[in-house]
Amino acid sequence: MTLADGVQLVSTLILAAMVIGAALGVVLFDNIVYSAFTLGGVFISIAGLYILMNADFVSAAQVLIYVGAVNVLILFAIMLVNKQEVYSPVPRRWIRKLSAALVSAGLFGLLTVMLLQTEWLPNAAQTAPDSTVILIGEHFFSDYLLPFELASILLLMALVGAVVIARRESIVGEDTAIVGEQPAPVLELPERPREPVA
Amino acid sequence: MDVANLASQLNAGAILPEGAVILTLMVVLIGELALGRASAARWTPYVAIAGLLLSVGLLCLQWDLTPTLSFLGSFNADKLSIVLRSIIALSTLVTILMSIRYVEQAGSSIGEFMTILLSATVGGMFLCGAEELTMIFVSLETLSIASYLLTGYMKRDPRSNEAALKYLLIGAASSAVFLYGLSLLYGLSGGETHLSAIANALAQGTNHLGLLIALVFVIAGISFKIAAVPFHQWTPDVYEGAPTPVVAFLSVGSKAAGFALAIRLLTQAFPAVVEQWQFIFTALAILSMVLGNVVAIAQTSMKRMLAYSSIGQAGFVMIGFVIGTEAGYASMIFYLLIYLFMNLGAFTCIILFALRTGTDQISEYAGLYQKDPLLTLALSLCLLSLGGIPPLAGFFGKIYLFWAGWQAGAYGLVILGLVTSVISIYYYIRVVKMMVVKEPQEMSDVVLNYPAINWTPLGMRPLQVGLFVTLIATSIAGILSNPLFTLVNNAVVEVPHLQTANAAKTPMAILPTTTPELPAPLVSNSDSTAL
Numbered sequence: 001m002t003l004a005d006g007v008q009l010v011s012t013l014i015l016a017a018m019v020i021g022a023a024l025g026v027v028l029f030d031n032i033v034y035s036a037f038t039l040g041g042v043f044i045s046i047a048g049l050y051i052l053m054n055a056d057f058v059s060a061a062q063v064l065i066y067v068g069a070v071n072v073l074i075l076f077a078i079m080l081v082n083k084q085e086v087y088s089p090v091p092r093r094w095i096r097k098l099s100a101a102l103v104s105a106g107l108f109g110l111l112t113v114m115l116l117q118t119e120w121l122p123n124a125a126q127t128a129p130d131s132t133v134i135l136i137g138e139h140f141f142s143d144y145l146l147p148f149e150l151a152s153i154l155l156l157m158a159l160v161g162a163v164v165i166a167r168r169e170s171i172v173g174e175d176t177a178i179v180g181e182q183p184a185p186v187l188e189l190p191e192r193p194r195e196p197v198a
Numbered sequence: 199m200d201v202a203n204l205a206s207q208l209n210a211g212a213i214l215p216e217g218a219v220i221l222t223l224m225v226v227l228i229g230e231l232a233l234g235r236a237s238a239a240r241w242t243p244y245v246a247i248a249g250l251l252l253s254v255g256l257l258c259l260q261w262d263l264t265p266t267l268s269f270l271g272s273f274n275a276d277k278l279s280i281v282l283r284s285i286i287a288l289s290t291l292v293t294i295l296m297s298i299r300y301v302e303q304a305g306s307s308i309g310e311f312m313t314i315l316l317s318a319t320v321g322g323m324f325l326c327g328a329e330e331l332t333m334i335f336v337s338l339e340t341l342s343i344a345s346y347l348l349t350g351y352m353k354r355d356p357r358s359n360e361a362a363l364k365y366l367l368i369g370a371a372s373s374a375v376f377l378y379g380l381s382l383l384y385g386l387s388g389g390e391t392h393l394s395a396i397a398n399a400l401a402q403g404t405n406h407l408g409l410l411i412a413l414v415f416v417i418a419g420i421s422f423k424i425a426a427v428p429f430h431q432w433t434p435d436v437y438e439g440a441p442t443p444v445v446a447f448l449s450v451g452s453k454a455a456g457f458a459l460a461i462r463l464l465t466q467a468f469p470a471v472v473e474q475w476q477f478i479f480t481a482l483a484i485l486s487m488v489l490g491n492v493v494a495i496a497q498t499s500m501k502r503m504l505a506y507s508s509i510g511q512a513g514f515v516m517i518g519f520v521i522g523t524e525a526g527y528a529s530m531i532f533y534l535l536i537y538l539f540m541n542l543g544a545f546t547c548i549i550l551f552a553l554r555t556g557t558d559q560i561s562e563y564a565g566l567y568q569k570d571p572l573l574t575l576a577l578s579l580c581l582l583s584l585g586g587i588p589p590l591a592g593f594f595g596k597i598y599l600f601w602a603g604w605q606a607g608a609y610g611l612v613i614l615g616l617v618t619s620v621i622s623i624y625y626y627i628r629v630v631k632m633m634v635v636k637e638p639q640e641m642s643d644v645v646l647n648y649p650a651i652n653w654t655p656l657g658m659r660p661l662q663v664g665l666f667v668t669l670i671a672t673s674i675a676g677i678l679s680n681p682l683f684t685l686v687n688n689a690v691v692e693v694p695h696l697q698t699a700n701a702a703k704t705p706m707a708i709l710p711t712t713t714p715e716l717p718a719p720l721v722s723n724s725d726s727t728a729l
Binding site: 110111113114117118119120121122136141142143144146147150151153154156157158160161163164167186188189190191192193 | 205208213219223269270271272273303304305306307310313314317318320321324330332333335336337339340343344347350351352353354355357358380385386387388389399404407408411439441442499502552553556557558643698
């Protein structure tokens with residue numbers, strides 16, 4: 001084992017420990033702000049793993065998007081909601097926790113067995129490219145052109161949808177309502193809600 | 199690779215129909231932005247309808263071209279994808295016809311509604327032809343995210359909010375599971391993303407367990423999209439809370455896209471485990487048929503009833519999918535085509551009723567015949583067709599499905615399908631009986647106060663056109679079904695991977711003496727597969 005291999009192995013182990021530790025923190029902390037910060041830790045550790053796999057661009061994108069955008073957004077959401085509410089503990093909560101743990105452990109076992117049994121085919125391109133950015137760019141404008149372009153439609157639609165949901169409504173067409181005698185409810189379903197079952 | 203060389207290899211003409219839809223979307227969005235909401239609402243719906251008609255026309259023109267992969271293997275414009283893309287475009291068209299009045303009455307903007315709906319259509323249409331994992335995922339997400347947004351469109355209604363949130367959370371979870379399955383496929387095949395290359399790479403390996411786990415994860419994602427039991431829990435709440443035109447689109451367009459994904463991904467990428475995926479889908483079909491049809495009996499709200507009935511209908515369609523014969527796939531697409539008209543017809547009727555009376559409770563339909571014979575006739579015909587009553591289109595769709603299943607030896611499934619169809623006839627006829635049989639003194643309050651029938655307000659005419667188109671199609675598509683049969687048969691026969699998927703199975707070559715109404719080309723086709 002050369003020095004480079006040794007460094008890589010040790011870094012992988014450290015990063016893996018960080019991912020697992022931070023992920024456990026996300027699940028186990030009672031305070032949701034702590035969970036959000038440890039989630040940022042998970043993202044950063046995964047970015048480190050990407051660097052070890054020579055995926056420098058993906059790693060940078062991971063830090064920018066997940067840590068810079070997604071995680072900050074989560075923190076903002078927590079800050080804006082900021083509602084103190086006391087939850088009464090659900091009776092027999094341990095049954096739910098136990099079953100969730102059993103399912104997760106079973107899935108983990110299954111995936112581990114699968115990972116160990118499988119003979120993974122080696123990737124044809126073993127040598128790392130000089131510049132991943134150039135390679136990704138070439139793919140975007142050749143064989144991944146269509147999904148790349150479709151993603152722009154997806155983003156446009158998401159933008160329009162976000163505006164629709166977030167804006168304050170100025171109502172049009174209120175006077176043309178034809179439901180019975182009373183005017184139609186604005187921005188609500190025309191069907192009346194069902195009476196709650198007594 | 200220089201630009202001119204690349205452009206000649208892209209074969210971009212294959213996505214012209216989608217291009218037409220995208221162009222329409224832009225015109226609608228920019229037109230509304232430039233001219234203001236009130237004036238744009240008078241012409242943008244017609245632009246959208248014209249664009250969708252253009253898209254369907256372009257699809258028809260592509261029918262005779264030799265199918266070639268375009269965008270370096272990302273997109274396959276074969277006949278199967280042409281039929282399914284047409285189904286999605288048509289379902290959006292009818293959805294727009296019924297949504298103009300609905301959105302107008304809710305005081306919201308039709309332009310933005312149609313922009314999101316059209317991008318859902320683009321996603322669904324691309325999904326039908328996607329040949330590559332990245333393309334599949336991006337188009338699936340385009341369809342899904344647009345659906346979440348449309349579900350929450352009535353944002354002041356808590357039911358709509360609840361539906362959108364539930365749909366978003368469950369949908370995100372299922373997307374994640376689906377993506378995990380795709381990443382396993384990518385890894386197992388040694389870094390391939392094209393479906394045919396994945397199949398080649400997997401044929402050499404012996405990674406049975408990994409492949410099975412990938413299969414299960416992928417099926418979980420697909421089943422969520424087509425609302426197969428046990429991945430159906432979101433359906434009733436979402437159908438009840440979403441705006442009704444959106445429900446219509448989800449139950450037809452989105453479901454057709456899910457089935458298109460199922461056909462392409464499972465037959466092409468998983469030829470090594472055909473037995474297993476057919477087994478899983480058999481279980482899903484049985485559960486969907488039984489649960490969907492039985493729970494629908496107990497519903498009191500029309501939208502919820504149609505939600506459960508659509509689960510049951512998806513179960514019927516899955517019969518054609520699991521038997522894996524050519525006739526099976528053809529019958530499945532044929533049924534989707536018929537289902538498009540009858541289900542959208544039913545939704546047009548309940549939208550009209552809800553707009554006039556403000557309710558969708560089944561008991562409130564009592565005595566409608568006295569006040570609005572046209573609506574009663576249209577709703578009755580569509581519901582009877584959904585149930586499979588003989589002269590209507592749904593009967594021919596069902597008999598073709600069951601005949602294909604019987605030919606392939608799936609006796610149990612077909613018998614279960616027959617039994618559950620009888621159950622479904624019960625709850626469909628209950629609504630018809632409520633509307634027709636009741637005496638004038640048993641009329642419900644809302645029907646007593648039924649407003650005068652008036653087709654002049656903005657958006658009522660398109661609703662009327664949609665009502666008549668779906669009504670006529672539901673009534674005569676069964677009797678004049680021969681062209682449709684030929685169409686779907688041609689679509690299936692020319693797709694190579696549908697043949698290889700069932701090479702092992704030899705259906706019995708018995709002439710169907712019990713079903714004389716099936717046309718000649720169909721019979722000769724199925725015989726040629728058997729020999």
